[in-house]
Amino acid sequence: MDSTGQFQTNSKAIVTSSYAIPLHVAKTKKKHNIAETLIKPCLVECAGILLGEGAKSKVKQVSLSSDTVKSRIADMAFAVKSQPNENIKASPVFGKQLDESVGSENFSQFVFVWYIHHKTIEEDFPFMPSIGNNHKG
Numbered sequence: 001m002d003s004t005g006q007f008q009t010n011s012k013a014i015v016t017s018s019y020a021i022p023l024h025v026a027k028t029k030k031k032h033n034i035a036e037t038l039i040k041p042c043l044v045e046c047a048g049i050l051l052g053e054g055a056k057s058k059v060k061q062v063s064l065s066s067d068t069v070k071s072r073i074a075d076m077a078f079a080v081k082s083q084p085n086e087n088i089k090a091s092p093v094f095g096k097q098l099d100e101s102v103g104s105e106n107f108s109q110f111v112f113v114w115y116i117h118h119k120t121i122e123e124d125f126p127f128m129p130s131i132g133n134n135h136k137g
């Protein structure tokens with residue numbers, strides 16, 4: 001790293017960009033290896049043509065292996081799932097309701113939670129536990 005923090009800035013940008021493509025891969029429900037086998041080579045070629053060899057070498061540093069894409073998608077999913085719980089914990093008050101309706105696929109209970117977040121009342125379904133096959137209607 002130089003005195004201006006250039007290495008740290010470049011590393012942060014590379015890691016941040018390594019989340020952008022897996023997000024799109026997840027949204028399109030494509031196989032994870034598409035990022036490494038199709039998208040990255042296209043990005044490298046376009047960067048070289050449009051921005052020169054310096055940009056091309058930076059794009060090559062972005063890790064888009066199947067394992068990395070899988071890990072990034074899991075990280076983003078965890079962040080999305082844990083956000084409501086963090087907001088509920090931070091709320092000064094909250095309310096909850098258990099709905100015991102039985103639906104298909106054995107999901108028999110829905111938990112609704114209301115909480116305050118940024119001075120507004122939010123509603124969420126933090127989880128839907130299954131009570132198994134022995135429920136009686």
